[in-house]
Amino acid sequence: xxxxxxxxxxxxxxxxxxxxxxxxxxxxxxxxxxxxxxxxxxxxxxxxxxxxxxxxxxxxxxxxxxxxxxxxxxxxxxxxxxxxxxxxxxxxxxxxxxxxxxxxxxxxxxxxxxxxxxxxxxxxxxxxxxxxxxxxxxxxxxxxxxxxxxxxxxxxxxxxxxxxxxxxxxxxxxxxxxxxxxxxxxxxxxxxxxxxxxxxxxxxxxxxxxxxxxxxxxxxxxxxxxxxxxxxxxxxxxxxxxxxxxxxxxxxxxxxxxxxxxxxxxxxxxxxxxxxxxxxxxxxxxxxxxxxxxxxxxxxxxxxxxxxxxxxxxxxxxxxxxxxxxxxxxxxxxxxxxxxxxxxxxxxxxxxxxxxxxxxxxxxxxxxxxxxxxxxxxxxxxxxxxxxxxxxxxxxxxxxxxxxxxxxxxxxxxxxxxxxxxxxxxx
Ligand code: SF4
Numbered sequence: 001x002x003x004x005x006x007x008x009x010x011x012x013x014x015x016x017x018x019x020x021x022x023x024x025x026x027x028x029x030x031x032x033x034x035x036x037x038x039x040x041x042x043x044x045x046x047x048x049x050x051x052x053x054x055x056x057x058x059x060x061x062x063x064x065x066x067x068x069x070x071x072x073x074x075x076x077x078x079x080x081x082x083x084x085x086x087x088x089x090x091x092x093x094x095x096x097x098x099x100x101x102x103x104x105x106x107x108x109x110x111x112x113x114x115x116x117x118x119x120x121x122x123x124x125x126x127x128x129x130x131x132x133x134x135x136x137x138x139x140x141x142x143x144x145x146x147x148x149x150x151x152x153x154x155x156x157x158x159x160x161x162x163x164x165x166x167x168x169x170x171x172x173x174x175x176x177x178x179x180x181x182x183x184x185x186x187x188x189x190x191x192x193x194x195x196x197x198x199x200x201x202x203x204x205x206x207x208x209x210x211x212x213x214x215x216x217x218x219x220x221x222x223x224x225x226x227x228x229x230x231x232x233x234x235x236x237x238x239x240x241x242x243x244x245x246x247x248x249x250x251x252x253x254x255x256x257x258x259x260x261x262x263x264x265x266x267x268x269x270x271x272x273x274x275x276x277x278x279x280x281x282x283x284x285x286x287x288x289x290x291x292x293x294x295x296x297x298x299x300x301x302x303x304x305x306x307x308x309x310x311x312x313x314x315x316x317x318x319x320x321x322x323x324x325x326x327x328x329x330x331x332x333x334x335x336x337x338x339x340x341x342x343x344x345x346x347x348x349x350x351x352x353x354x355x356x357x358x359x360x361x362x363x364x365x366x367x368x369x370x371x372x373x374x375x376x377x378x379x380x381x382x383x384x385x386x387x388x389x390x391x392x393x394x395x396x397x398x399x400x401x402x403x404x405x406x407x408x409x410x411x412x413x414x415x416x417x418x419x420x421x422x423x424x425x426x427x
């Protein structure tokens with residue numbers, strides 16, 4: 001049985017943080033309600049296609065998923081469990097912002113089987129938090145963290161940011177020390193990216209940002225402070241206690257199959273990538289088109305609910321035509337992509353073997369364990385050395401990359417210049 005991961009996008013926030021260009025924003029209760037109903041319909045439609053997949057991780061991201069009522073969160077999970085084969089030991093993560101999840105909500109999450117909480121803290125310095133427009137201070141984070149532990153969460157991630165306006169090495173060190181003192185299982189530490197059009201970008205000249213040297217020092221400090229505290233870096237910006245890496249994110253980096261539900265959500269299944277529309281009205285049309293498409297198929301040959309596994313498998317890869325005939329393998333992905341386009345999905349892309357190789361390398365190299373060259377050979381029927389000889393030899397000679405048996409990975413120096421290394425693996 002193939003594995004599948006599910007991403008659910010909840011595009012609501014109390015208000016916009018000053019640095020944020022994600023697909024998110026404030027909404028009324030009515031808007032949230034109508035969105036959740038669309039989401040349930042989309043999940044129901046899509047579940048028809050994945051009868052032969054086993055769901056290994058579910059991730060509620062946003063936005064601020066913890067803004068949804070726990071009843072709605074429960075309904076979404078119920079819909080997933082109704083339609084998909086969810087693994088016993090599934091990892092279910094929900095992102096949460098301080099102050100948006102009270103004790104009862106957190107307890108309900110545990111009842112629904114949510115077993116991982118990711119809390120957006122960013123900094124423990126209240127002035128830094130205010131400068132980037134966060135809705136909370138450090139104390140309200142502490143309260144949420146305490147409530148989460150009391151509710152029974154034993155797998156918590158804390159998100160941090162470096163490079164904030166007015167942030168100093170000393171204040172960043174203090175943030176790291178305080179967070180380490182709380183003993184979470186996982187820490188994500190990203191550098192602020194000034195995104196064009198955000199208030200922080202527009203007003204950038206009125207703030208004092210850490211300079212390049214300070215940025216680098218913060219980056220190095222993250223590695224040493226978290227390393228000394230017993231966290232291991234398993235990806236460029238992610239640190240975990242042994243066995244507590246985020247399974248869901250590893251699926252992205254290892255190019256596993258995942259399907260995204262909701263506004264603007266991305267998916268990749270069997271080397272076909274697509275994205276849902278970004279606008280609510282377009283998303284509503286897309287869900288209607290999916291339903292219409294399935295009605296058409298139902299009235300033809302395929303009756304999904306009663307269909308055999310072979311028929312369902314054929315459906316997801318597009319091997320069943322509307323007359324119930326099976327088409328040859330080479331056309332499967334193209335037929336599937338065509339069905340996605342017809343049902344209003346955007347940026348539908350069939351990855352060529354070269355694009356798949358690029359992704360295999362630049363996503364896999366993000367992981368500290370690196371890429372498995374044996375897996376590359378097995379998958380592409382060619383060796384990575386044959387395809388990337390020049391890059392591998394050059395970076396190895398420069399000490400940016402190292403080979404251990406069948407593993408190729410970045411050295412600590414390579415991680416420092418990872419973007420340049422990744423770029424070299426693009427054709
Ligand atoms: S909480 Fe997250 S998604 Fe919402 S506005 Fe802030 S950064 Fe953006």
